[in-house]
Amino acid sequence: MTNQLTVTVTDTPDAATPAPPSGVASASVAPAKQKPHGILYYLGLGLSGGLFMLVLALAAAVIVVPAATGSVPLTVLTSSMEPTLPPGTLIVVRPVETGDIRIGDAITYQIESGKPAVVTHRVISISSSSDGSKTFTTQGDNNGAPDAEPVVSEQVRGKVWYSVPWIGYVNQAVNGENRSWIIPTIAGALFLYAGYMMASAVAGALKKRRAGD
Template sequence: MSITSGRHSSRVESSSTLRHAADEPGSDQKGDSDSGPLDMIRLTLSWLFLFVAVGLLAAVVVVPRLAGATPYTIMTSSMRPHMPPGTLVVARTADPAQVHTGDVITYQLRSGQADVVTHRVVGVGQDGRGERLFTTKGDNNPTTDPAPVRAVQVRGKVWYSVPYIGYLNQVITGRQHVIAVYVVAGLLLAYAVFMVLSSARDRRRARRERRRETA
């Protein structure tokens, strides 16, 4: 009887163990299936953030610097709706002969002074000496600007604009641009390396888990 009892007990324990072992992979698999999409979403959002940050850095600092262009910030509502306050505009030097009606230009209010305005050209003419003159107007203004703009006042023709990023350009000026490039580029590079290593680690961990389940 004791032998029969022992065999019976052994069978029960073995069956229980098998059931427990059969349950565990299922629960692990369910956990993996639950966390898989979340990990993918997290990874996608992380890379999206990285690309957006790199794009903004390029638009504000890198591209203007490489192209010899100058970034400016729209501070008033005169160019709404396409260029609201806070818009970053990047202007490239342009031959006055290549500036035409419909172009958006950045020009000095008075020749040789730092204050500039970005408005649209609505008319092109000449003075008595043959100098090219531009009539300008803010898209949101009811009337044209009071004085024509001389060619010597034109700082550039707007190349591209990025809404609301101009405030960042106001914060980092002069040598701070160069420092910002190295600092932000270093941080983004470190973040990219971290994401690559983290993704590779997660894949190795998933492969080990699959091998352990099939062993």
């Protein structure tokens, strides 16, 4: 009679990976959540964006639009047009046909015909002569009497198109030789600022995506 040996094989845990002790549960470590930005962060972001847009708008009003339309930016230096155009106001003067000037328009004209000095006053009356030429009686809004001499067509440099308060002195600063370095400096600063804002937005989006993986 032959004896048969039966061997029963059962699955056993790998010796290299022992089972956790009884009563101890394994747990996976969840990724740390990104701390949400506070209201000050978003407020600063909004103010930065608003300031950037304001600077662009002012640059367009002072430089781009006048250059594109043949208009001239000038600075109000006296109080004769207060309160409408107080000192320090930037006015943009657009060339205009004298036939299109109406009573109530603020025009810029040469104080003496053929000389560069100009003044901006409001038209209070218009006279036409038999040969078709016109003369304009002007007066400053803050003055008590009309200007002594009427303005002839040859003196008129243009009509006030629009004005920007408090920016006139900046326009004076960037006129002449200063314009050659101030304008490129401002433009470069704006491009750097825009690049910084874009890079910050991309970095924040990447960081948020990684935190969510």
